[in-house]
Amino acid sequence: MARSAPLLSVENLSIELPGVADRTHAVAGVSFSVAPGEILCIVGESGSGKSVMSLAIMGLLSRGLSVEGGKILFEGQDLLTMPPKARRDLAGRRIAMVFQEPIASLNPFYRVGEQVAEVFRLHTDMSKAEIRERVLELFSEVLLPEPELIYQRYPHQLSGGQCQRVMIAMALALEPAVLIADEPTTALDVTTQAQILDLIRDLRDRHGTAVVFITHDFGVVEEIADRVAVMQSGHLVEEGTKERIMNAPAHPYTRALLAAVPRLAPREVQANDKPPFLVAENLQKRWPERRIPALEDVSLSIRPGETIGLVGESGSGKSTLARAIIRLGTVDGGSIRLNGEDLVGKEGASLRALRRHIQMVFQDPYSALDPRQKIGSALTEGPMACGVPRREAEERVRDLISAVGLQPSALDRFPHEFSGGQRQRICIARALALRPDLLIADEALSALDVTMQAQVLELLGEMQARFGFAMLFITHDLRIASSLCDRICVMQRGRIIEEAEPRLLFAHSGHPYTQALLQAIPGADR
Structure with a gap:
C-alpha cells in the first residue's frame, strides 16, 4: 500500500559537535520522513545521534550543538526558520516528546x-x-x-x-499529530512495556498520529514498527520496512545489531556449595501512604561468585530491596547479614567499613554523576578513599574505561558531554573500580544499546570470574537474566513469589505472574 504524504520530514540534517568531541557531527546529512498513522523506529547504538536528532526536531538542542544545515518540515513548514514563540507553541500542541x-x-x-x-x-x-x-x-x-x-x-x-x-x-x-518517543519503554518491565506499546498503537489508530520511536531493542521494533531507520555514528545507514530490515538487512552494521539482540537462553548453572556471603531474612518495609507493602517477609541469600536475578514489575519492591541491602534505606523488620555481620544494626564508621564491600550501579545515570566533576576524578576518588595509591587507582580506571567501550580521553570530560548509555557505562566502571565483594546492579543495562549490553555483560562476567564477587542483578529483561543469572527471584507486590534456576523457571514456572512476564517479552514469538 502506498504511503500517505509525509507529516514530518527531515532533509539532509547536519548538527555540529563541539571541537572537543570524538567526531565532527552528531548528525551528518540525515534524511527521513514519517506519514500520518505510521510508526518509524530509529535504532542504533548509544551515541549514534538518535536523541540529538529528536531534540533538534523539538528545538531543544543543548548549548554547544548547532544545526549546520538541512530542513525539518512539519506540514510543509520548516521548523528551523519559524519564530521561536510560534515554534514553542507548535511543539507544545502538535508535536510532543517522551524523553529518555x-x-x-x-x-x-x-x-x-x-x-x-x-x-x-x-x-x-x-x-x-x-x-x-x-x-x-x-x-x-x-x-x-x-x-x-x-x-x-x-x-x-x-x-x-x-x-x-x-x-x-x-x-x-x-x-499530538506527531509523537517522538525517545526510549520510552527503557525503564519499564515487560508487562507494562507491552501495555504502553499497545497504548501508542491505539493512539496511532484512533488519531492517525505519526510516531518516531527511538529504541535500541529490536524486540520492540518487531512489535511496533512499520518502517525502520538505522543510525551509526551520526549517519543513517539503512532504511526500509520492518519486514525487510528484520529479515534481510543489507548493511553489516544492521546485521551486527540484530546478532547482538539477547535471546531467552537459560545458562547452565554450576554447582556452588560455598556458604552465603549475603543473607537477608524476613525483611519488612511499609510506606505509610500505600496499601501494598514495599517489602513483605522477603528472604534472600547470595553465595560468593553467584549472580541472583531480581525481576518484577515497576514498583514491585526490587529497588527498595537493593537500597535496604546497601543501607540507603531502612527496613521495619528483619535482618541483613554480610559475612555474618548484621548490616541493619550498624551505624557510623562500622557501617562505612562494611559498605566498602558493596557497590551499586543505579538505574538513572544522570543523577548518579556529579555534573561538576570530571569523569577521571569521579572514578578514582572511591579507590583512593579506600587506600589505593593514586597511580594504581588511575591505571585501574584507565583499564575499566576502555573495557566499557569508551576512549581514555573520556576521563577528562564532564558527564553532560556523554549520552545516557555512555553515562551508564561510566557508572559501571566506577562501581567496579572498588573491586567490591557484592555488586548490586539496579537496571544497569537498561540505558544501553544491544551491542553495548553484550559487551558489558561480558565485562561483568570476566570481572566476576577474576575477583569472585557476588552480584544482585535487577532487571526487567528476562532475556538478559536468563543468560547471566544462576538463580532468578520474581517479585510482585513486595514479595518474592518464585525462585529457581533460569532453565527450571522458564520451563516449569508455577506462578501465573511469571508466566505473564514470559509471554510479554517483546518479539518473543519471533
Whole structure:
C-alpha cells in the first residue's frame, strides 16, 4: 500500500559537535520522513545521534550543538526558520516528546499530577476540575496504580518506571499529530512495556498520529514498527520496512545489531556449595501512604561468585530491596547479614567499613554523576578513599574505561558531554573500580544499546570470574537474566513469589505472574 504524504520530514540534517568531541557531527546529512498513522523506529547504538536528532526536531538542542544545515518540515513548514514563540507553541500542541530519562525531565519541586495538569492550563480553556479529571484518566490509561495517590506524589516518591509513565501521560495529553518517543519503554518491565506499546498503537489508530520511536531493542521494533531507520555514528545507514530490515538487512552494521539482540537462553548453572556471603531474612518495609507493602517477609541469600536475578514489575519492591541491602534505606523488620555481620544494626564508621564491600550501579545515570566533576576524578576518588595509591587507582580506571567501550580521553570530560548509555557505562566502571565483594546492579543495562549490553555483560562476567564477587542483578529483561543469572527471584507486590534456576523457571514456572512476564517479552514469538 502506498504511503500517505509525509507529516514530518527531515532533509539532509547536519548538527555540529563541539571541537572537543570524538567526531565532527552528531548528525551528518540525515534524511527521513514519517506519514500520518505510521510508526518509524530509529535504532542504533548509544551515541549514534538518535536523541540529538529528536531534540533538534523539538528545538531543544543543548548549548554547544548547532544545526549546520538541512530542513525539518512539519506540514510543509520548516521548523528551523519559524519564530521561536510560534515554534514553542507548535511543539507544545502538535508535536510532543517522551524523553529518555524521566527523572531528569520532571521538576522535583512539584507534584507529578500538577506537572501534567500544567499542559492543559497552558493550551486549553478547561476548568480546574475538568483538568484534574482528565489527568486522572490519563494516569489510568498509562496504567499507573492508584491515580489519585500518584497525582499527589513528587517524582522522587515514584519508581523509574512510574515516572516514565507520567511522562508518557504528559506527552499524550493533547493527542499530538506527531509523537517522538525517545526510549520510552527503557525503564519499564515487560508487562507494562507491552501495555504502553499497545497504548501508542491505539493512539496511532484512533488519531492517525505519526510516531518516531527511538529504541535500541529490536524486540520492540518487531512489535511496533512499520518502517525502520538505522543510525551509526551520526549517519543513517539503512532504511526500509520492518519486514525487510528484520529479515534481510543489507548493511553489516544492521546485521551486527540484530546478532547482538539477547535471546531467552537459560545458562547452565554450576554447582556452588560455598556458604552465603549475603543473607537477608524476613525483611519488612511499609510506606505509610500505600496499601501494598514495599517489602513483605522477603528472604534472600547470595553465595560468593553467584549472580541472583531480581525481576518484577515497576514498583514491585526490587529497588527498595537493593537500597535496604546497601543501607540507603531502612527496613521495619528483619535482618541483613554480610559475612555474618548484621548490616541493619550498624551505624557510623562500622557501617562505612562494611559498605566498602558493596557497590551499586543505579538505574538513572544522570543523577548518579556529579555534573561538576570530571569523569577521571569521579572514578578514582572511591579507590583512593579506600587506600589505593593514586597511580594504581588511575591505571585501574584507565583499564575499566576502555573495557566499557569508551576512549581514555573520556576521563577528562564532564558527564553532560556523554549520552545516557555512555553515562551508564561510566557508572559501571566506577562501581567496579572498588573491586567490591557484592555488586548490586539496579537496571544497569537498561540505558544501553544491544551491542553495548553484550559487551558489558561480558565485562561483568570476566570481572566476576577474576575477583569472585557476588552480584544482585535487577532487571526487567528476562532475556538478559536468563543468560547471566544462576538463580532468578520474581517479585510482585513486595514479595518474592518464585525462585529457581533460569532453565527450571522458564520451563516449569508455577506462578501465573511469571508466566505473564514470559509471554510479554517483546518479539518473543519471533
